[in-house]
Amino acid sequence: MELNDLYRDVILDHNRRPRNFGGLEPADASVEGFNPMCGDRLTVRLKLEDDRISDIRFEGQGCAISTASASLMTEAVKGRTRVEALQLFDRVHELLTDDAAPPADELGKLAALSGVREYPARVKCASLCWHTLASALRSTEPHSLPAVSTE
Amino acid sequence: MSNIAVADRNLTFDVNAVRRQFPVLARLIRGRPLAYLDNGASAQRPAAVIEAVDDYERHHHANIHRGVHTLSQEATALYESSRDRLVEFINARSRHEVIFVRGTTEAINLVAQSYARPILKPGDEILITHLEHHANIVPWQMVCEQTGAKLVVAPIDSSGDVHVEAVVSLMSPRTRLLACAHVSNALGTVLPIRRLIAAAKARGIVTLIDGAQAVSHLHVDVQELDCDFYAFSSHKMYGPTGVGILYGRERLLECMPPWQGGGEMILAVTFAKTTYNSLPNKFEAGTPNISGGIGLGAAVDFLLGMDRDAAHAHETALLEHATKALGKIPGLRIVGTAKEKASLVSFTVDGVHPHDLGTILDEDGVAVRTGHHCAMPVMDFFKLPATARASFAFYNTFEEIDRLAAGVERARKLFV
Numbered sequence: 403m404e405l406n407d408l409y410r411d412v413i414l415d416h417n418r419r420p421r422n423f424g425g426l427e428p429a430d431a432s433v434e435g436f437n438p439m440c441g442d443r444l445t446v447r448l449k450l451e452d453d454r455i456s457d458i459r460f461e462g463q464g465c466a467i468s469t470a471s472a473s474l475m476t477e478a479v480k481g482r483t484r485v486e487a488l489q490l491f492d493r494v495h496e497l498l499t500d501d502a503a504p505p506a507d508e509l510g511k512l513a514a515l516s517g518v519r520e521y522p523a524r525v526k527c528a529s530l531c532w533h534t535l536a537s538a539l540r541s542t543e544p545h546s547l548p549a550v551s552t553e
Numbered sequence: 554m555s556n557i558a559v560a561d562r563n564l565t566f567d568v569n570a571v572r573r574q575f576p577v578l579a580r581l582i583r584g585r586p587l588a589y590l591d592n593g594a595s596a597q598r599p600a601a602v603i604e605a606v607d608d609y610e611r612h613h614h615a616n617i618h619r620g621v622h623t624l625s626q627e628a629t630a631l632y633e634s635s636r637d638r639l640v641e642f643i644n645a646r647s648r649h650e651v652i653f654v655r656g657t658t659e660a661i662n663l664v665a666q667s668y669a670r671p672i673l674k675p676g677d678e679i680l681i682t683h684l685e686h687h688a689n690i691v692p693w694q695m696v697c698e699q700t701g702a703k704l705v706v707a708p709i710d711s712s713g714d715v716h717v718e719a720v721v722s723l724m725s726p727r728t729r730l731l732a733c734a735h736v737s738n739a740l741g742t743v744l745p746i747r748r749l750i751a752a753a754k755a756r757g758i759v760t761l762i763d764g765a766q767a768v769s770h771l772h773v774d775v776q777e778l779d780c781d782f783y784a785f786s787s788h789k790m791y792g793p794t795g796v797g798i799l800y801g802r803e804r805l806l807e808c809m810p811p812w813q814g815g816g817e818m819i820l821a822v823t824f825a826k827t828t829y830n831s832l833p834n835k836f837e838a839g840t841p842n843i844s845g846g847i848g849l850g851a852a853v854d855f856l857l858g859m860d861r862d863a864a865h866a867h868e869t870a871l872l873e874h875a876t877k878a879l880g881k882i883p884g885l886r887i888v889g890t891a892k893e894k895a896s897l898v899s900f901t902v903d904g905v906h907p908h909d910l911g912t913i914l915d916e917d918g919v920a921v922r923t924g925h926h927c928a929m930p931v932m933d934f935f936k937l938p939a940t941a942r943a944s945f946a947f948y949n950t951f952e953e954i955d956r957l958a959a960g961v962e963r964a965r966k967l968f969v
């Protein structure tokens with residue numbers, strides 16, 4: 403059944419036990435993301451050290467796809483520079499929307515999100531946390547970052 | 554007991570015969586028969602409506618009210634005969650009181666801008682309830698901003714009921730208008746509108762009823778209700794999208810300025826002065842949705858041609874069955890348990906987000922709505938980000954509800 407492709411074990415696990423869930427004080431950036439269509443709401447908070455994400459946590463309410471995606475994201479970007487994190491967002495975005503996207507090996511666990519592609523109505527659920535992260539990163543020294551490539 | 558009574562009543566209602574009149578109900582979704590339980594968002598169309606629109610498009614299309622040629626006369630006759638049927642459908646006093654609009658949303662905006670805006674003074678009040686659809690909130694907020702009037706919101710209780718005394722206690726000498734739903738789209742509550750209207754009338758308060766969710770389920774007689782305005786959408790009563798009706802009491806409509814200017818709504822135009830057309834055309838500027846209006850007329854014929862009491866009894870039985878079947882599921886909470894409900898069930902399931910539930914049910918061909926149902930204040934009241942909602946029409950079956958319940962169980966198992 404295709405549903406198993408959407409709700410893979412990794413997704414179910416991260417939904418049940420989201421990693422890096424909760425508040426973060428003090429944070430260098432904190433942004434709330436909102437998906438008006440389904441009411442999903444999440445806040446991403448992060449700390450930077452020498453342009454690297456040294457800590458990141460999220461909290462909020464959302465569906466399994468949105469919660470798991472945020473949880474996987476926090477694991478994936480911790481330790482990356484701001485630019486690297488935004489580049490990863492581009493790759494995830496491709497994974498979620500582009501059927502011709504190259505094999506997702508380098509994405510690691512994030513590849514578990516590829517099932518979302520078959521459910522266009524759910525792409526926004528998976529990308530909400532990334533959009534929120536991107537605006538959090540851009541709120542810190544926006545001039546030193548390249549222009550937005552993902553809408 | 555009641556099961557037998559329900560079965561008896563169903564003898565007069567052949568759901569399979571009704572289903573055969575709705576072509577889309579034969580569809581398969583991923584190999585499973587469609588179970589369409591999203592009628593509150595938009596109902597499906599019977600073949601009679603599809604054919605009426607098709608016949609018009611193929612044989613009779615021309616612009617209306619403005620040609621002496623045959624097609625224009627035919628199109629005008631078809632469109633205006635739809636209006637006649639709508640007059641009958643809601644028992645308006647005359648054709649002057651039935652205005653074609655784009656839908657409920659436009660009808661309410663028309664009243665807000667053309668009736669309310671010119672009369673409202675700073676400090677005046679518009680009274681609504683806590684369970685309204687955004688379409689019956691935002692137009693009033695806009696007119697309040699424009700005039701300095703105040704929006705007053707009457708409470709609901711934890712079952713989603715509206716109490717007449719609670720609304721009446723908020724009626725003040727400054728209340729100019731009471732605007733409320735006949736049936737809540739998010740909770741299913743049937744509001745006590747007769748008593749609300751009577752109380753408003755006794756205080757000289759004008760009333761608007763948002764009937765979007767009501768006309769498909771209940772008999773609506775605007776004279777008996779005695780409301781001043783009644784708004785509804787074609788697509789929720791088995792007609793096409795893009796058309797709807799504003800009923801207005803003629804005495805009020807007469808005094809209201811037009812809200813859009815253009816063709817059709819005028820008698821004579823010079824650059825010095827324009828004379829407006831009479832009712833209902835005064836409020837129908839521009840070329841309307843002609844095919845939609847004709848399709849809506851066919852939908853009215855369809856509804857008037859069926860045994861509506863039997864259809865209603867069947868919908869009530871569906872509601873009872875769904876309430877029972879869903880109520881058995883551990884962790885499922887029904888949101889909206891008013892004493893009188895239309896046939897819809899809003900619910901949440903512990904550990905399963907409505908959005909995931911919607912996707913999982915769709916995999917089985919079961920279509921439900923998930924989200925805030927354009928009623929965010931209702932969601933805030935129940936402290937929920939969203940619910941799933943199954944809303945039934947007379948063509949739904951007990952078996953479809955059982956499939957819904959089975960799908961919910963499957964989702965629960967996936968997420969525990």
Ligand SMILES: Cc1ncc(COP(=O)(O)O)c(C=O)c1O
Binds near residue numbers: 655659734786
């Ligand atoms: C109670 C209620 N009011 C108003 C509306 C708006 O109707 P429309 O979108 O057809 O204008 C709806 C539709 O969802 C509704 O359920």
